[in-house]
Amino acid sequence: MPRKVYLTFFAECVSWYYIKRKFSEIPGYGEKEVLRDVHVTLESGRIYGLLGRNGAGKTTLFNCLNRDIRVDGGRFYLEENGRRRDVTPEDIGYVLSTPTVAEFLTGREFLKFFLDIHKGNLPETRTIDQYFDGMSIAREDRDKLMKDYSHGMKNKMQMLINIIARPNILLLDEPLTSLDVVVAEEMKQQLRSFKAGRITIFSTHILDLALDLCDEIVLLHHGKLETLEKRNLDSGEFKDQIIAALREDGHE
Numbered sequence: 605m606p607r608k609v610y611l612t613f614f615a616e617c618v619s620w621y622y623i624k625r626k627f628s629e630i631p632g633y634g635e636k637e638v639l640r641d642v643h644v645t646l647e648s649g650r651i652y653g654l655l656g657r658n659g660a661g662k663t664t665l666f667n668c669l670n671r672d673i674r675v676d677g678g679r680f681y682l683e684e685n686g687r688r689r690d691v692t693p694e695d696i697g698y699v700l701s702t703p704t705v706a707e708f709l710t711g712r713e714f715l716k717f718f719l720d721i722h723k724g725n726l727p728e729t730r731t732i733d734q735y736f737d738g739m740s741i742a743r744e745d746r747d748k749l750m751k752d753y754s755h756g757m758k759n760k761m762q763m764l765i766n767i768i769a770r771p772n773i774l775l776l777d778e779p780l781t782s783l784d785v786v787v788a789e790e791m792k793q794q795l796r797s798f799k800a801g802r803i804t805i806f807s808t809h810i811l812d813l814a815l816d817l818c819d820e821i822v823l824l825h826h827g828k829l830e831t832l833e834k835r836n837l838d839s840g841e842f843k844d845q846i847i848a849a850l851r852e853d854g855h856e
Contacts, residue, residue, distance in 0.1 A: 609648040609772055610683040611691070611803045640827045642678070646803050648772075651795060653818030654807040657850050660824050662807040666775045670696055682772060697771035701778040703758035707751035711741065711761060714750060718765050726768060739764045740790050756787035763791060767798055774798075776806045780813065792817050811846065825850055 642665065646652055656662050667673040669680055671693060680691040706714055715732050730738075736746050739760050750758060759779055766774060776795070780788045795804060795817065805822075808814050814821055821832040823846060832846070 610645055612645040612681055642829050644829045648803050649800050650819040651799050651804045651806055653814030653821045654805055655814050655821055656824035658809050663777055666777055670698055695772040697766035697774045699762050699766055699776045699779045703762040705750045705758050705761050710749055711746045756783045772802055774804045778807055
């Protein structure tokens with residue numbers, strides 16, 4: 605039976621000042637709140653859809669979890685068998701909407717390098733071609749330079765190394781938005797097969813995608829989080845309420 609792990613995170617406030625200072629060092633942005641009173645507990649073995657409009661703060665929340673942005677107050681911790689500990693960088697896998705890969709390497713070289721530097725720390729060991737087979741990466745693509753990969757192929761490679769590492773928490777920042785139908789469906793199947801024993805948070809602004817893939821929905825609006833029962837989402841009236849809530853958020 606897969607182990608049960610719980611992620612709890614709460615942040616009193618994340619201000620725009622800290623975000624701009626972190627990424628651009630430009631002063632004078634004031635103390636506008638981007639996130640406030642964020643508090644939720646998530647359970648392993650489930651895919652959570654983090655649903656919000658563009659600019660609502662989904663990526664900001666991920667960057668707080670990943671320690672790229674500091675919060676004004678609060679903490680993030682994991683709980684297993686009644687024991688709590690703070691989330692560490694080793695707990696987190698992060699799949700970006702714009703994939704970042706070493707384009708000067710072939711797919712095979714990139715994967716071999718990843719396996720070599722994590723040797724002894726990986727929960728299971730397969731051959732390189734077995735890993736490629738699991739992600740449906742064609743044999744003719746495995747020895748191509750990754751600079752010649754499509755966006756979807758780069759995203760597959762980014763997803764593959766996170767699947768191999770098996771982090772406790774997998775953050776997915778709009779990873780399917782620009783993929784074609786076939787690749788997007790392959791990625792969804794991989795995520796469903798990967799979810800046991802870990803917490804997967806899938807950020808999107810597309811309601812139908814969240815309903816199709818995710819076990820539960822977490823709505824981010826007005827800088828706060830609200831967990832929704834997915835069984836209620838079969839109701840057209842309930843969907844309308846979600847859309848109305850997101851429309852009130854005032855983000856574009």
